[in-house]
Each structure stands twice: as C-alpha cells, then as structure tokens.
Amino acid sequence: MPWVLDGAGARAVDARLEAAGLLDLTMEEAGRAVADAAHAAFPHGAALLLAGGGANGGDAFVAARHLLTLGREVQVLALPSRHPLTRLNRRRWRAVGGVTRALGEAALKRAAPGAGVIVDGLLGTGFRPPLRPALAGVLAALNGTRERGVPVLAVDLPSGLTDSLATVPDGAAGADLTVTFMGLKPALLFGPAAARAGQVQLAPLRVPGDWVAAQALAAQPTDAQVAARLPVRGADAHKGVAGRVWIVGGHPGTVGAAGLAGVGALRAGAGLVTVHSAAEVPLLMPELMVHRHADLRAALLGTPASGRPDAVAVGMGLGPDAAALAREILAWGVPTVLDADALQPELAGCGHDRCVWTPHPGEAGRLLGCAAADVTRDPLAAARALHARLGGAVVLKGGPSVVAHAGGLSVSRGGHPGMASGGMGDTLSGVLAALLGQRLGAADAAVAGVRLHARAGERAAARHGYGLSASDVAQELGGAWRDLGAAGLPPHMHPRGVKFP
Numbered sequence: 001m002p003w004v005l006d007g008a009g010a011r012a013v014d015a016r017l018e019a020a021g022l023l024d025l026t027m028e029e030a031g032r033a034v035a036d037a038a039h040a041a042f043p044h045g046a047a048l049l050l051a052g053g054g055a056n057g058g059d060a061f062v063a064a065r066h067l068l069t070l071g072r073e074v075q076v077l078a079l080p081s082r083h084p085l086t087r088l089n090r091r092r093w094r095a096v097g098g099v100t101r102a103l104g105e106a107a108l109k110r111a112a113p114g115a116g117v118i119v120d121g122l123l124g125t126g127f128r129p130p131l132r133p134a135l136a137g138v139l140a141a142l143n144g145t146r147e148r149g150v151p152v153l154a155v156d157l158p159s160g161l162t163d164s165l166a167t168v169p170d171g172a173a174g175a176d177l178t179v180t181f182m183g184l185k186p187a188l189l190f191g192p193a194a195a196r197a198g199q200v201q202l203a204p205l206r207v208p209g210d211w212v213a214a215q216a217l218a219a220q221p222t223d224a225q226v227a228a229r230l231p232v233r234g235a236d237a238h239k240g241v242a243g244r245v246w247i248v249g250g251h252p253g254t255v256g257a258a259g260l261a262g263v264g265a266l267r268a269g270a271g272l273v274t275v276h277s278a279a280e281v282p283l284l285m286p287e288l289m290v291h292r293h294a295d296l297r298a299a300l301l302g303t304p305a306s307g308r309p310d311a312v313a314v315g316m317g318l319g320p321d322a323a324a325l326a327r328e329i330l331a332w333g334v335p336t337v338l339d340a341d342a343l344q345p346e347l348a349g350c351g352h353d354r355c356v357w358t359p360h361p362g363e364a365g366r367l368l369g370c371a372a373a374d375v376t377r378d379p380l381a382a383a384r385a386l387h388a389r390l391g392g393a394v395v396l397k398g399g400p401s402v403v404a405h406a407g408g409l410s411v412s413r414g415g416h417p418g419m420a421s422g423g424m425g426d427t428l429s430g431v432l433a434a435l436l437g438q439r440l441g442a443a444d445a446a447v448a449g450v451r452l453h454a455r456a457g458e459r460a461a462a463r464h465g466y467g468l469s470a471s472d473v474a475q476e477l478g479g480a481w482r483d484l485g486a487a488g489l490p491p492h493m494h495p496r497g498v499k500f501p
C-alpha cells in the first residue's frame, strides 16, 4: 500500500533505522534511486548535484557516486555539513575520485548552464521556513536555470517546500521530477506545492512496511485495493435488489444538479432512481423517475418507513431549506449522502455512521468555521477535523480528494483537471448513493466511489480533451468500473457472484 508520510513520520522511521544500524543502508538506497531516476529521465549531458548540510545532501552525495558508475560526467557543489552520514558519503564520493566545490550563487551560475540535469539535494523534510538569505540566492539561481531549460530533479522534496503543506513558501525551488522516499509527502499531493514538484516517483525503500504504516498520515489505495471494495452482483440480480436510490435536490435555477446526481446513480448501478424536487427537473435519462412536489418536505416526510429508499442523496441544488429537510431525512437512519446545500454546520451531530458528507473546500470551510484557504493549505488536517465533527465518512473533494472515516484517511488517485467544472460533484453524489444502496458501508462507498468518479474523469479526458462536462464523466462510469475490476480479482476467484459489468 502506498502511504502518505510527513517529515515527522519519516524521522520516526529513521530513528528506528538508526537504532537498528540500518540508516546508512537506507541512505544508500535512497541515493541510488535518485541516480537511477536521473539517468533514466535525463540521460544526456553532465549531472550537477547540489548537496545541502543535512541528510538530503547525503542522498545527493550517494547519487553522485552512482551516477559516476553509470558513466556520467558528475559535478558536486555542496554546503558544509555536520551530519555524520552526509560527511561519510562526502568522503566516499572523494574516495571514488569525486571532487566537491563550495556551493554559492556564483558557483551555481557558473556550473549550471552546461548541465544535462541538476539534482537538488539542498533541503528536504528538515527545512523550516523562512528560508535563510544565503540559500535564497542559490534557490533563485536554481529556478532561473530551470526556466532557461535545464531540468531539475528534486531529492525527496523540492528545496524550500514544507513537507506537510500544500502552500509554497517564498523562494522555494521547482522541479521537473521529484524522487521521494518511503511515502508521499502531502506537499507532493496537494495544491500549488504539488505543482512545484513536477512528476513524482515514490521510492518505497527496503524498510519494514509496518514501520511506515505505523507513522503514515493516510493511505493511497491502489486500483486493485479499491476494486476489492466494489459491490458484487449475483447473476440472478433484479432491479429491486440493486438499490432504490432517492435524489432530493433541485430548485429553480439549479435543477440540473438533481438530474446529474440521478444520472450518476444510474450509471453506478442503482436499480431504481427517483429524483424528488420542488422544481421541474429535466429528464436527463428516461430511466430516471422524476417527481415534482408542490410541498417537497410534506411529500417526503409523509413516506411510511416501508416505502423509504435504500439510500438517499440530498442537497444538490436544493436551495435554502436544505438543512431542515436533510435533518429529517437523517432521522430515518437510511444511508445518506449529504452534498452542497445540505452541508450546513447545524447538521453536525445529526448524522450517523452510514452518512457520507461531500464538501468541496468552500463548503468544508463553512462547516469548520474557517476560510477555504485554511482547508486547502492542509487538506489532511481539514478532512480529519470534518470527520471529528460529522462522523460517518467525509469526502473532502479536490484534485486529489481525501476520504476520512473511522479507519483513518485515504487519498484518492487520478482524476483530471478538466473535472473542475460545475455539476461534477453532483454526479459524484449520485455515484456514492448508488454504492450505499448496493449495501456498501460509508467508508467503502466513499473510497470506491471517489476513485470510480476520478477514473471516469480520466477516461472522459482521453475521449474529449480538456474541458469536461459532468455528463461526459457520467457516461464513462461503466468503463471506469470495468477498469477497476480489471485491476482487482478475476471474476472466477470471487466467491459470491460476478463482478459487474
């Protein structure tokens, strides 16, 4: 399982490695992974390595030695170091004939123009902002060189990023490729910080898996692991057992939201989907049952317990009365997705463990009483706080989304920036309700539904290009399901039925 790990977690693992006498071997492995990645991605020209004073610099010295053995011309510019392993690897570099020159802005500007790749081993997880002036000039020169076309590979983290945050501190470096160790740092996953890191490769290192798992902030499940959570439908299934889903949404001006949620639910396998609205909702698919109610609240609350659905999604374009209606639906105790207008702070404490709450950062800020920027700065912390307040499962939407549930945090894979368009979250709510209606628990539905939706977005992007509509994505849900299924168990190995489709 790929993990998400911050610097504090990595340091805790390092302490165990050090106690076991293994830290030197781990640095060797890390530096070798950097050299292999640099050689594969940027095979031509001289390699210029920049080594800082901490262990990040030690990795750069190891990488220099391996690049030399790969036949590359190698130069090293380094800051002074008191770190024992960094000093050891500087001596090893000298022992194989390597020369180290003092790093400064002028030395970097002299050496950089002819390089085929620059390896940034200046600052990793040990960086504490603000950047000291002496290094600020070096990082500015590094960024200038990169802008002039010399590629940069960052060791663990581009220098000057804060490992756990999505924001970019002043003066931070950028990279074309980042090779990170043991776990993905939050800065490499979210927001403008992730955009600074370029492509990210994870070198898991030969470290006991449970040492890393014990320190991880979050998991990032593989498609095979997601596929194992998807519902299984027996060959004798009929629409009555595939989940009766209600969509409660739509208001004059936002009627499409309810329709799109209905389409999402149908395309994610719900047996019967009914849209209940106070407004005239367009019939986006004739398979949807659409009911317009003069008094929506009275119509829904008059439903006898035996007539209630297997799952509800409430809030999409529902308008000002959404919180009151959602409160009453929550009291039914049926699996419920809460989205958009139903994401109101007064509903904290009204949920149950079969609820999935799906805020985007703006809605998350409203629920937490903070600004959206506080949410996007540290999405893992925000998702944890939302779960503490709301319970059930929480999907903090974004690229990528974070799912928080009683078992911990999970960061989704994939998706596409073209998905940043209106209605995309409405479709997701329908997908989640369909999965709840097919008897998945809230955590499984959230993890599987988010990945299914993201995979559908990837497929839609491949078909349509950049600007995607929620309808394009909904159409790809069947194919996304097939892709995830292909990553999981083959159907004949599944004991209870056939994976569908």
Ligand SMILES: NC(=O)C1=CN([C@@H]2O[C@H](COP(=O)(O)OP(=O)(O)OC[C@H]3O[C@@H](n4cnc5c(N)ncnc54)[C@H](O)[C@@H]3O)[C@@H](O)[C@H]2O)[C@@H](O)CC1
Residues within 6 Å of the ligand: 010, 011, 013, 014, 026, 027, 030, 052, 053, 054, 055, 056, 057, 058, 059, 083, 122, 123, 124, 125, 126, 127, 128, 129, 130, 131, 132, 135, 155, 156, 157, 181, 182
């Ligand atoms: N378990 C792991 O993840 C492993 C991590 N390793 C490396 O170890 C690194 C962490 O090493 P360290 O904890 O020694 O830290 P770093 O090497 O990332 O940073 C410490 C250095 O940065 C300087 N520094 C800190 N804040 C600064 C500021 N504001 N302005 C200027 N300079 C500043 C310090 O003076 C010190 O020289 C990781 O990023 C990774 O590259 C590897 O050695 C292999 C194992």
Ligand SMILES: Nc1ncnc2c1ncn2[C@@H]1O[C@H](COP(=O)(O)OP(=O)(O)O)[C@@H](O)[C@H]1O
Residues within 6 Å of the ligand: 340, 359, 360, 397, 398, 399, 400, 401, 414, 415, 416, 417, 418, 419, 420, 421, 422, 423, 424, 425, 426, 427, 428, 453, 454
């Ligand atoms: N850059 C992106 N990368 C991946 N997924 C994205 C990106 N931008 C948006 N999405 C996805 O699109 C959806 C947007 O939801 P939301 O903002 O609620 O839309 P709406 O309210 O218009 O329906 C979320 O599922 C989110 O994860």
